[in-house]
Ligand SMILES: [Zn+2]
């Protein structure tokens with residue numbers, strides 16, 4: 001099965017965090033955080049449909065203006081998801097410019113903030129000079145975006161302020177085992193879509209299917225479908241090294257194919273890490289190992305380690321690979 005997501009940090013590990021995720025089956029991309037994005041082309045920017053912001057410290061949010069500028073003439077709207085203050089932060093950015101010449105522009109921003117168990121929503125449309133329109137609140141129970149083939153989950157973590165951690169999970173794939181179909185003497189037909197739907201919806205075992213005039217139960221037919229797990233990517237930046245955060249991160253990243261995580265400080269500076277509400281590289285390695293992730297990508301290192309004999313990457317990977 002070909003991967004659905006192609007994911008890559010935009011910058012090096014000592015530079016601003018920003019993860020660009022291409023959806024290979026669509027002309028579309030997602031972005032996690034928006035630090036400096038000078039390395040993205042206008043073509044890359046034009047594909048972005050959804051941005052997920054962990055928190056609005058400048059190194060995670062300064063690239064938003066460049067994206068806004070790139071998308072002004074794009075008819076498709078842009079969704080931005082972020083912490084409690086994201087609506088006010090975007091409103092503040094928009095108020096920082098003069099918008100008297102854009103009423104013909106099609107861009108619409110839909111901004112969603114995670115505030116406890118509520119998702120607040122405001123719209124900003126170029127045709128209305130980006131004036132803020134508050135929409136109705138929705139209940140929030142962990143999923144920020146449910147798309148046709150994937151979902152994005154968010155969890156609120158502590159970095160002195162609120163900081164969101166995200167996971168991007170593709171739905172499982174259902175493939176029909178042609179040999180099993182032949183063995184049972186069953187024809188290919190629209191009933192297979194019905195069977196796939198029953199699997200997705202976890203239908204009861206006695207649900208009936210009529211195939212070529214014969215009746216079968218879901219239990220009898222389920223074996224001809226092979227289920228494979230979809231891709232999972234998780235992204236955690238700037239969080240305090242406390243037990244509650246670690247517990248929530250472990251739940252979020254469980255069995256990820258790739259886990260992108262800040263590793264701002266080395267273990268030797270762990271007191272500083274506590275003071276500054278950041279993880280240490282060693283702790284990141286341990287969390288990734290315990291979370292059962294396949295690949296760890298440590299990033300967002302303090303510039304003070306640029307010439308350090310041991311890099312945060314080495315420290316995190318050494319701990320991650322322990323016992324493997
Ligand atoms: Zn940061």
Ligand SMILES: [Zn+2]
Pocket residue numbers: 055057159238
């Ligand atoms: Zn921060």
